Amino acid sequence: MKTLKADIVVIGGGSTGVGVVRDVAMRGFSAILVDKGDLAQGTSGRYHGLLHSGGRYIASDPESATECAEENLILKxxxxxAVEDTGGLFVTTSIDSEEYADLFLERAAAAKVPAQEITPAEALRREPRLDPGLKRAFEVLDGTVDGWQMVWGAARSAMAYGAKILTHHRVTQILRDGEHVSAVVCHDERHGEDIRIDCAYVLNCGGPWAGRIAEMADCHGVEVVPGAGIMIAMNHRLSHTVINRCIWPADGDILVPVHPVCIIGTTDLRADDPDDLPILSDQVQQMLDAGEALIPGFRKARAIHAWAGARPLVKDSRVAATDTRHMARGMSVIDHAARDGVEGMLSIAGGKLTTYRLMAERIVDIMCERMGEERPCRTAEEVVPGSNEGTLYTIGHRLKDIEENGHAPGSEQMICECELITRSMLEKTMDLLPGDQLDDVRRQVRLGMGPCQGGFCSQRATGISHERGDISCERANGLLRLFLKNRWIGLWPILNGAQVRQAALDHWIHEGTLDVEHLPYADQEVTR
Ligand SMILES: Cc1cc2nc3c(=O)[nH]c(=O)nc-3n(C[C@H](O)[C@H](O)[C@H](O)COP(=O)(O)OP(=O)(O)OC[C@H]3O[C@@H](n4cnc5c(N)ncnc54)[C@H](O)[C@@H]3O)c2cc1C
Structure with a gap:
């Protein structure tokens, strides 16, 4: 078996894991991060897109609210x-009681969350589509964050400090030498081989899978409850800022504008398995109704994609195991030496994507203390590579890039019209991920994520990858089929109205031009 060696192995390449690997690498440890899939393919790529101001938690979880408020400024x-500084509003709609609004400023001040009341007229001037009967409005510092850009930014920073990132490496065993964790064994899903990584410490950042990973080291009963939520992307930005309903946290109470779309969400129900998160039609209707309460006419926009993620909530003895909405959003670090008598391993769960950096700082501080090392955290001080300070991530950034690079409009092949992906942008990504799945490419540049959901760009991107010699004809067929299959998972639950016509057009394009269903492909190509 191939063997590697590092001071620290980080398991899980979501926001928490990459935050941790960046932190340990910046403190001078040698580190390897492993993830069973691509980076941010778990919860960190299946979330709502909100860089919390803290306002959502001022009443239900003030400690998390304060952490969000502080981290919001650091991440910006x-x-x-990766961040768009949209700002946000909490609004009391015409159907809401003003009871929560009366508490809002007082609770926000207590949790140190900046907020101020503005008049309904001012709120409507800023957001003309809002419920015209809204009663109260509060301005907060919400933003939006592209999870994939953020996670890859942190990963690049870690790699610049010498860390290794191994995607598509599934951990299958955690080995012990007596009471001490000594190595991690993972299976390289792409090449079919096992790798052993000898290490001094394991940091388990497995999100909703963290309990299963702890089991591998014989640490039983770590209860990370998957709190499942669905979200729906609409085909336009229906608001400029993040719109929160000014009520106790509830389903469908936040609308987040992200890139060219906006996302309504979310639900919060206990799931049994983070790998099996169904999107039920009554939940879809509930989300669309919730959007309608904020923005009358919401349903006239087109729902283009739905997805679900599972919050890694740590079981709270004060709350029933089925009631994930009321479990605290705060982070928990579990020291397996104290809990299970297993030295050299810590697990972390809970928190938010907004607080990922702070979560990393906490767990690495604890590890350093256990190791007797004094190495202070520096992650808040250094801007991650590729994130120029003060650069806002706006919807027009790709057009600006094209113009700044001296390309006359129309001189570059446009591969995806919805998300303005040019051929050179796509090929630059393919250079970094030669032969990878189109979904890995999608997460980097948002391929197929706009209103047509890959109807036009998926065939073009597959053709380019094949033409470059990255993949064989059979693999190209398989990867195209896999990409379309994955897009379909998020399409069928919201097939209504105009989206049915779009899906029919896409189907005609794929079947009419390529007979996609009958393309020859090797079986294993569509499962990896
Ligand atoms: C519906 C929903 C909406 C949300 N909205 C927001 C929001 O708007 N703003 C916000 O700040 N937060 C939000 N959150 C919370 C946030 O998304 C999570 O707290 C955060 O993404 C968790 O990151 P993580 O790294 O801990 O977990 P994950 O991102 O799930 O990462 C865990 C990783 O472990 C890997 N893994 C699992 N098993 C193995 C194994 N055996 N071997 C190797 N790797 C393994 C997985 O592949 C995965 O990549 C939301 C969450 C949900 C569910």
Whole structure:
């Protein structure tokens, strides 16, 4: 078996894991991060897109609210290329009681979350589509964050400090030498081989899978409850800022504008398995109704994609195991030496994507203390590579890039019209991920994520990858089929109205031009 060696192995390449690997690498440890899939393919790529101001938690979880408020400012500074500083509003709609609004400013001040009341007329001037009967409005510092850009930014920073990132490496065993964790064994899903990584410490950042990973080291009963939520992307930005309903946290109470779309969400129900998160039609209707309460006419926009993620919530003895909405959003670090008598391993769960950097700082501080090392955290001080300080991530950034690079409009092949992906942008990504799945490419540049959901760009991108010699004809067929299959998972639950016509057109394009269903492909190509 191939063997590697590092001071630290980080398991899980979501926001928490990459935050941790960046932190340990910046403190001078040698580190390897492993993930069973691509980076941010778990919860960190299946979330709502909100860089919390803290306002959502001022009443239900003030400690998390304060953490979000502090981290919001740090992430805007260090991840300028992944964050859009949209600002946000909490609004009391015509159907809401003003009871929560009366508490809002007082609770926000207590949790140190900046907020101020503005008049309904001012709120409507800023957001003309809002419910014209809205009663109260509060301005907060919400933003939006592209999870994939953020996670890859942190990963690039870690790699610049010498860390290794191994995607598509599934951990299958955690080995012990007596009471001490000594190595991690993972299976390289792409090449079919096992790898052993000898290490001094394992940091388990497995999100909703963290309990299963702890089991591998014989640490039983770590209860990370998957709190499942669905979200729906609409085909336009229906608001300029993040719109929160000014009520106790509830389903469908936040609308987040992200890139050219906006996302309504979310639900919160206990799931049994983070790998099996169904999107039920009554939940879809509930989300669309919730959007309608904020923005009358919401349903006239087109729902283009739905997805679900599972919050890694740590079981709270004060709350029933089925009631994930009321479990605290705060982070928990579990020291397996104290809990299970297993030295050299810590697990972390809970928290938010907004607080990922702070979560990393906490767990690495604890590890350093256990190791007797004094190495201070520096992650808040350094901007991640590719995120120029103060650069806002706006919807027009790709057009600006094209113009700044001296390309006359129309001189570059446009591969995806919805998301303005040019051929050179796509090929630059393919250079970094030669032969990878189109979904890995999608997460980097948002291929197929706009209103047509890959109807036009998926065939073009597959053709380019094949033409470059990255993949064989059979693999190209398989990867195209896999990409379309994955897009379909998020399409069928919201097939209504105009989206049915779009899906029919896409189907005609794929079947009429390529007979996609009958393309020859090797079986294994569509499962990896
Ligand atoms: C519906 C929903 C909406 C949300 N909205 C927001 C929001 O708007 N703003 C916000 O700040 N937060 C939000 N959150 C919370 C946020 O998304 C999560 O707290 C955060 O993404 C968790 O990151 P993580 O790294 O801990 O977990 P994950 O991102 O799930 O990462 C865990 C990783 O472990 C890997 N893994 C699992 N098993 C193995 C194994 N055996 N071997 C190797 N790797 C393994 C997985 O592949 C995965 O990549 C939302 C969450 C949900 C579910």
């Amino acid at each position: 500074r260090i991840h300028g290329g």
